Amino acid sequence: MQLHQQRPHHDIAALFAEAKDYLRISAPMVRYSKLEFRRLVRQNGVQLAFTPMMISDSINNSEKARQNEFSTGPDDQPLIAQFAAKDATEFATSAQLIYPYVDGVDLNCGCPQSWAIAKGYGCGLLRQPDQIRDVVQTLRRTLPTDFSVSVKMRLLQGNDNETSVQKTIELAQQLEHCGVTFLTLHGRTAAQKHSKDTLNIEAMAEVAKSLRIPLIVNGNVESFQDACELHEKTQAAGVMAARGLLANPALFNSDYPLATATPRACVEQWLDIAELAGDHLLFQCFLHHLSFMWSNQMKRILRVQLNSLNSKSQVLEFLDEHCDLRPSVANSTPPVYTNCTYNHFTPPKHSRHLAAEAEEKSCWDAASDGKFFSEFKSQQLSSNNMEDLELGGLFADED
Known part of the structure; x- marks a missing residue:
């Protein structure tokens, strides 16, 4: 076709x-x-x-x-x-x-x-x-x-x-x-x-x-x-x-074959991507990834502070002050986002499709924390030692 x-x-x-x-x-x-x-x-x-x-x-x-x-x-x-x-x-x-x-x-x-x-x-x-x-x-x-x-x-x-x-x-x-x-x-x-x-x-x-x-x-x-x-x-x-x-988003990077945690350079890449993405990247998603990547490098009091922040600017100030981390994309060109349209194909509808429309409001909210991050954050609060903080089995359903 x-x-x-x-x-x-x-x-x-x-x-x-x-x-x-x-x-x-x-x-x-x-x-x-x-x-x-x-x-x-x-x-x-x-x-x-x-x-x-x-x-x-x-x-x-x-x-x-x-x-x-x-x-x-x-x-x-x-x-x-x-x-x-x-x-x-x-x-x-x-x-x-x-x-x-x-x-x-x-x-x-x-x-x-x-x-x-x-x-x-x-x-x-x-x-x-x-x-x-x-x-x-x-x-x-x-x-x-x-x-x-x-x-x-x-x-x-x-x-x-x-x-x-x-x-x-x-x-x-x-x-x-x-x-x-x-x-x-x-x-x-x-x-x-x-x-x-x-x-x-x-x-x-x-x-x-x-x-x-x-x-x-x-x-x-x-x-x-x-x-x-x-x-x-x-x-x-x-x-x-x-x-x-x-x-560790650099898991498959052969430059870090022995890495057991996210390399600092990879965290800096994430800050650059987030800065250039602007409003395309939801704050919760930005913060969650940072927490997964970098929490092992922070004591509990800093992890708690990080997860209490509610804007990208606050997070960047926090990382600059406490971790010497900052984006470096002042003169970089923002990435291109494709304008995805779907008028090339009209989906057929039947009774179950119509019922799905009625349920749309009950779908999960992408701006909420969700089960996995909520469990991870709870673990952060209960762990005093950086070495004890692991993703463990929290993401078993995705693995």
Whole structure:
């Protein structure tokens, strides 16, 4: 089919094929995989980035949701848009809307949060493999064949480890046959708690070996060394990081192979990006990333002070005074933001779409703290020692 293209699309399959060892990938993280953060991690070794997970119902039926949830620019590539969708029509509609601005679309079949499963999203779809196959096949009939279509999944539940691995391989091979460009596999089942011990590296290696398409592996990547070791043990085509990148956006930067915390230069890059972004970057998002990156470098009293500030100017004054950190972009040219319009495609509506419009006011507020940062801030308040402050399992659902 013919759809408007805002820019030439990257060949994602070729991107994997041309990688020297493995592709470095930034995960889809609700609230935190926004354009400005993608700009930061791209400056620090990330070769492929995902948008946050977007709810297809909202994107398909609300212009406000599209403008709030998605933004991009000429430098924001290659880029995969991830969606949570219940059926093929819903996902295909989102894909056609976003098509001009991204290089592929990804179906979330990995989110283990109870709200997502209750609504038929995320891990809930793993119970319906026919539905997942239908989604992929519909996309392949709807969009050009060189446009990337992918799925992010977890290990399937089984009576034992062997059964779990075999069921995962079977679904992965079925999706390969249906035409996915690549797959992403988080090495835990939906029921497993987040801890280093529950990550099944051997299972990921078995799945990678069983496929002819690229497999991205995900889990426990908290440093450049972790990423390299996970690639070595699984021989996967790509390694994805989530909370590790929040704690250190320079995780994939080979200039800092032994870094256990965010390098000062990376924090300064974030201040520059935020300064140039102006009103495009919400204050809460700006502050949250700073807190994730730099809290380990501050004592509790300073962490509390930082998180009590309510404007960018106050934060910059605070960092200048207490941390000798400041932006350095006085004469720099602001980045370009693409004017994303969606009049190239009119989404069809049915009863469930109309119901989604009625629920729009109850959607989460991007300007609020959210569960993850609220838990992280609580940990900051209770920890007196800088060394004790970690992201830990707070972002397990995104990893």
